[in-house]
Amino acid sequence: xxxxxxxxxxxxxxxxxxxxxxxxxxxxxxxxxxxxxxxxxxxxxxxxxxxxxxxxxxxxxxxxxxxxxxxxxxxxxxxxxxxxxxxxxxxxxxxxxxxxxxxxxxxxxxxxxxxxxxxxxxxxxxxxxxxxxxxxxxxxxxxxxxxxxxxxxxxxxxxxxxxxxxxxxxxxxxxxxxxxxxxxxxxxxxxxxxxxxxxxxxxxxxxxxxxxxxxxxxxxxxxxxxxxxxxxxxxxxxxxxxxxxxxxxxxxxxxxxxxxxxxxxxxxxxxxxxxxxxxxxxxxxxxxxxxxxxxxxxxxxxxxx
Amino acid sequence: xxxxxxxxxxxxxxxxxxxxxxxxxxxxxxxxxxxxxxxxxxxxxxxxxxxxxxxxxxxxxxxxxxxxxxxxxxxxxxxxxxxxxxxxxxxxxxxxxxxxxxxxxxxxxxxxxxxxxxxxxxxxxxxxxxxxxxxxxxxxxxxxxxxxxxxxxxxxxxxxxxxxxxxxxxxxxxxxxxxxxxxxxxxxxxxxxxxxxxxxxxxxxxxxxxxxxxxxxxxxxxxxxxxxxxxxxxxxxxxxxxxxxxxxxxxxxxxxxxxxxxxxxxxxxxxxxxxxxxxxxxxxxxxxxxxxxxxxxxxxxxxxxxxxxxxxxxxxxxxxxxxxxxxxxxxxxxxxxxxxxxxxxxxxxxxxxx
Numbered sequence: 001x002x003x004x005x006x007x008x009x010x011x012x013x014x015x016x017x018x019x020x021x022x023x024x025x026x027x028x029x030x031x032x033x034x035x036x037x038x039x040x041x042x043x044x045x046x047x048x049x050x051x052x053x054x055x056x057x058x059x060x061x062x063x064x065x066x067x068x069x070x071x072x073x074x075x076x077x078x079x080x081x082x083x084x085x086x087x088x089x090x091x092x093x094x095x096x097x098x099x100x101x102x103x104x105x106x107x108x109x110x111x112x113x114x115x116x117x118x119x120x121x122x123x124x125x126x127x128x129x130x131x132x133x134x135x136x137x138x139x140x141x142x143x144x145x146x147x148x149x150x151x152x153x154x155x156x157x158x159x160x161x162x163x164x165x166x167x168x169x170x171x172x173x174x175x176x177x178x179x180x181x182x183x184x185x186x187x188x189x190x191x192x193x194x195x196x197x198x199x200x201x202x203x204x205x206x207x208x209x210x211x212x213x214x215x216x217x218x219x220x221x222x223x224x225x226x227x228x229x230x231x232x233x234x235x236x237x238x239x240x241x242x243x244x245x246x247x248x249x250x251x252x253x254x255x256x257x258x259x260x261x262x263x264x265x266x267x268x269x270x271x272x273x274x275x276x277x278x279x280x281x282x283x284x285x286x287x288x289x290x291x292x293x294x295x296x297x298x299x300x301x302x303x304x305x
Numbered sequence: 306x307x308x309x310x311x312x313x314x315x316x317x318x319x320x321x322x323x324x325x326x327x328x329x330x331x332x333x334x335x336x337x338x339x340x341x342x343x344x345x346x347x348x349x350x351x352x353x354x355x356x357x358x359x360x361x362x363x364x365x366x367x368x369x370x371x372x373x374x375x376x377x378x379x380x381x382x383x384x385x386x387x388x389x390x391x392x393x394x395x396x397x398x399x400x401x402x403x404x405x406x407x408x409x410x411x412x413x414x415x416x417x418x419x420x421x422x423x424x425x426x427x428x429x430x431x432x433x434x435x436x437x438x439x440x441x442x443x444x445x446x447x448x449x450x451x452x453x454x455x456x457x458x459x460x461x462x463x464x465x466x467x468x469x470x471x472x473x474x475x476x477x478x479x480x481x482x483x484x485x486x487x488x489x490x491x492x493x494x495x496x497x498x499x500x501x502x503x504x505x506x507x508x509x510x511x512x513x514x515x516x517x518x519x520x521x522x523x524x525x526x527x528x529x530x531x532x533x534x535x536x537x538x539x540x541x542x543x544x545x546x547x548x549x550x551x552x553x554x555x556x557x558x559x560x561x562x563x564x565x566x567x568x569x570x571x572x573x574x575x576x577x578x579x580x581x582x583x584x585x586x587x588x589x590x591x592x593x594x595x596x597x598x599x600x601x602x603x604x605x606x607x608x609x610x611x612x613x614x615x616x617x618x619x620x621x622x623x624x625x626x627x628x629x630x631x632x633x634x635x636x637x638x639x640x641x642x643x644x645x646x647x648x649x650x651x652x653x654x655x656x657x658x659x
Contacts, residue, residue, distance in 0.1 A: 150360050152625050157417060168421045169395040189359055192392040196417040197618035206625035208360040242632055247602075250324075252364055262629060 005032040006294040007069045011061055011085065012076030013038030013045030015161040015272060016099055020074055020283040021045070022270035025052055029287075030294035034070050037063055048271075061085050065092050072293055074286055075100060078163045079170045086122055095293050096122040099286055101167055101174035109182045110288045111230045112138040118296055123289060126178035127171050128278035129153035129192060129205060131285045132238070136207045136261050137183030139227035144215035147253070149185035150208040151175065154193045156200030159276035168192065185209070203277035204241075207261040210251060217246055220259060234284045237266030237277055308544065308551035309514055309521045312346040313339050313537050314498075315566060316376065317388050318522075318529035320352035321591050322574055326366035329375045331569050335525070336376035338561035340383040342554045344537065346409055348386040349376045352530065352591060353622060354413060355387055355394035355402060361624055362591075370405050377406030384408040388439070390622065391421045396428045403432050412458075413439035413469070415620050416446050419454035426461035437496065437520075438463040441621040444474040444587055448486030455487050465494035465520055470509065471621055473500030473531050473580075474587040477512035488517035496520030499535045501527055502584025504576045506535035507543060514549075525558070525566040526573065531583050531590025533574030538562040582608040586615030595624045599631035609634055 008024070008031045010017045017036065024033040036049040041058035049056045057063035064070055065088055073089055075082050075098045082102035089096045098105060105122030108114065112135060117123050125131060133151040140146055153175075164171065172190045179188030195201050224244050231238045241262035249258045265277025272279055315335055320327060332349065339347050351357030351369050358365040377385050386409035387402045399410060410429045412422045422438065429436045438458035443451055455466040468483045475483075480497060487495045497513035499506040499522065510521050523540045527533030538558040544550050567573075574580070579597065583590055588611055596614075600607035613630045614623075 148360075152361050154623060154626070162420075165418075165421045166423060168391045169397075169424060172392065172395055173397075189356075191359065191361060191622070193620060193622050194392070194415060194418045194421065195618070195620050195623070196415065197620075201617075204626070204629075206361070206628075210360070241629060245628070249360055250364065251360070258360055260628065262625070262632075 004298070005030055006071050006297050007032050007034040008072040008074065008290060008294070009035040009037060009064045009067075009070045010074045010076060011037050011064060013040070013043045013049070014076065014163055015159065015276070015279055016163070016282060017074070017076035018045035018048060019271035019279045020076065020286055021049060021054065023283055023287050025054070026270070029291050030298060031072070031290055035064060035067065037061065061088060064094070070094060071297055072097060072290055074290065079167045090121055097286055097289050097293070098122060098124045099282055100163065101127050101170035103174050103177070107178050107182050108289055109134045109138070109178070110234065110285050111135045111227060112182050114288065114292060118292060125282060125285055125289065127175045128155070128282040129171065129190060130175040130178040131281045132203065132205045132263060132265055132278070133207045134178050134183045135227050135231050136224060136263065137179050137185055137209055139223045140209045140211065140220055140259060141184040143219040143223045144211040145213070146183070146185040146209055147212040148187050148210040149179045149183055150189045150191070151179065152191045152193065152206045153278070154195050154201070154204045155278045156203070156275050157194045157196040158200050159203070159272055159278055160194050186212070200273070200275040202275050203265040205263040205265070207263065209259040209261070210256055211259070220244060224261060234288055235265065235281050237268065237274070237280065239264055306514060306549060307519070308549040309519055310346065311344055311537065311540065311551060311553065312348055312386060312520060312522050313344045313524060314348040314522050314534060315339070315524040315528050315537070316372070317348040317350045318352060318534055319524050320350070321530035321594070322528060322533070322571060324571070324594070325351055325358065325363045327372060328367060329371060332372045332375045333379050334565050335561070336383070337379040338557070338565045340380040342557035342561055343552050344383055346386050347376060347380065347383045348388060348411065349373045350388045353393055354390040355398040357390070357393055370401050373402055373405040373407055384435070386411055386437070388413060389425060390414070391425055393622065396425060399425065399429065400432065403434065407434070409435040409437065411437040411439050411467070413441050416440040416443045416451055416454060419457040422458060423461045426458065426463060430462040436463050438466040439469050439498070440466065441469045441471045442589065443468045443483055444470055444472055444479060448482045451483055452486045452490040455491055459491055459493055463493060465496050466491060467496035467498050467520065468513065469498040470500055471589050472587045473502030473506070473584040473590055475505070475509055477505065477508050480509040481512040481516040484513045484516040484518045494519040496522070498522040500529065500584070500590045501532040501534060501574070502576055502580045502590060506533070507539060510535045510540060511543070525562045526570060528566055528570055529574060529590070531574065531593050532576040532580035536562065579607050579611065582611045586612045588614045588619055589621045589623070592624065592627060595627045599627045603631045603635040605631055605634050605638070
């Protein structure tokens with residue numbers, strides 16, 4: 001029997017795994033959430049899954065590997081754990097969509113390169129800050145080659161779980177590489193700041209872009225605004241705080257015009273409240289990538305009939 | 306009371322007023338003078354720590370790794386310390402700094418976020434470094450809260466925890482209470498890093514010392530962010546008068562301040578109008594120059610920007626919020642003008658925020 005939905009599992013019952021679960025339950029699309037696996041039976045994420053009638057396991061990856069019907073696995077644990085899981089998932093012939101900064105598979109940022117890696121068995125979603133800022137750097141680099149890009153991501157303390165906190169070096173490293181590989185900046189740097197203010201602040205990102213040579217400011221503004229509209233299709237709370245600014249700054253190449261883009265991301269409020277735009281942009285991107293793989297699996301099944 | 310260990314941060318906190326443009330010659334001259342005066346620890350890094358060179362904070366004129374190596378090359382007894390802010394720098398730069406001659410790492414987090422430093426302390430200890438935990442913006446939380454954060458860093462392997470008054474917002478009692486809580490709850494050393502925005506850098510350092518602090522920071526001529534830090538030469542002289550001189554040559558330190566660092570300083574940091582506002586509003590001292598720039602761009606009093614940043618609870622390193630606030634204030638002003646309302650009386654309006 002050919003099912004009309006592809007069975008997927010989420011590995012990791014922290015903030016990101018739980019938020020993705022909310023999205024899959026609210027709008028399953030082509031995916032059916034078959035299992036949420038964690039390691040802490042008392043975690044809030046597993047408790048919520050049980051209330052929602054989702055099958056759960058607190059045995060980590062084991063039950064996922066034992067179920068041949070699960071075709072796609074969303075990894076929402078930690079970079080270290082994914083290094084181990086990646087191999088097991090590949091051996092079990094399951095597609096891994098990696099939401100940790102482990103970066104084993106190629107980077108995917110939906111509005112920049114969604115379809116490029118459809119034949120891979122493991123793709124990486126970089127980081128929340130990467131999903132928020134790489135589209136903007138990509139928007140600039142499609143109008144003018146980019147010499148250097150820098151992003152500063154400020155997120156509410158409450159929205160940064162233990163995985164993020166233990167992997168903060170991986171966050172900065174992987175985000176910078178994503179700005180280069182997908183945003184197409186020659187060099188890049190990433191900074192993350194946690195802010196404990198109450199009530200919690202919305203996720204705020206600042207993107208600085210230094211093009212290589214002269215560039216047309218109007219083209220940059222138009223390209224950035226078009227990109228914002230594209231991201232808003234899957235993250236409605238993604239918005240600029242103002243039009244891109246053009247600011248003269250001292251740089252290693254002398255005094256240069258730097259493009260400054262101030263971005264705010266308000267979440268959908270699925271698992272954590274709306275301030276956690278960082279969760280929303282990550283899980284929304286993961287959902288998009290999951291749909292793409294599900295579509296591919298379903299159409300290949302159709303072809304067999 | 307015992308004589309405290311002094312760490313001089315002229316070549317790290319001083320990087321802010323220098324706009325991160327220290328040269329190799331300057332680093333060598335300052336490090337040599339401090340070493341000869343008996344200062345046991347000299348901190349060298351970009352002002353925002355390793356890998357701070359950026360558009361957000363300002364690019365380094367000379368690579369900090371080269372500066373660390375230069376400082377190391379002229380020191381006979383002093384150890385070189387580096388600052389690392391997880392989220393900006395990583396263990397990759399820390400390892401490079403160790404290769405360049407660093408022996409001490411000071412790992413700095415917001416005073417509420419100590420748990421982001423676990424991997425860095427672990428690796429620093431493996432590298433054989435002396436480790437110091439730096440709880441920044443410590444005026445924002447009460448003593449017992451800070452103790453819990455300090456205990457985390459102690460459990461990760463810190464040898465000492467500093468109460469860091471990044472905003473220069475503490476009064477002597479604030480400094481004393483915080484140090485005392487850590488002294489009572491920890492089994493490792495406690496330190497204090499002052500800023501002089503309210504003119505209390507020396508006073509707060511003494512209050513910390515009386516409360517049990519074993520390590521105190523200074524910068525020659527107070528060269529540091531905001532109104533600067535406790536001047537090392539002044540701290541040493543006062544300690545000498547108290548009978549607590551930890552082995553510093555106060556004449557040589559005064560000479561270093563007068564003839565080595567003063568001629569290279571772009572300005573003398575003092576508690577002037579904007580720096581006092583930083584202490585009053587409780588915001589990061591390095592916001593000083595960035596807020597002035599944004600104020601010029603949008604024709605806004607930098608004090609209004611700083612006070613609003615305080616109201617929004619900006620933390621260490623959030624220089625990019627300055628632009629947000631300046632834009633918002635400019636927008637509000639323009640709307641007010643357009644609607645023809647008389648602007649609120651300046652001085653009275655400002656006190657409302659506090």
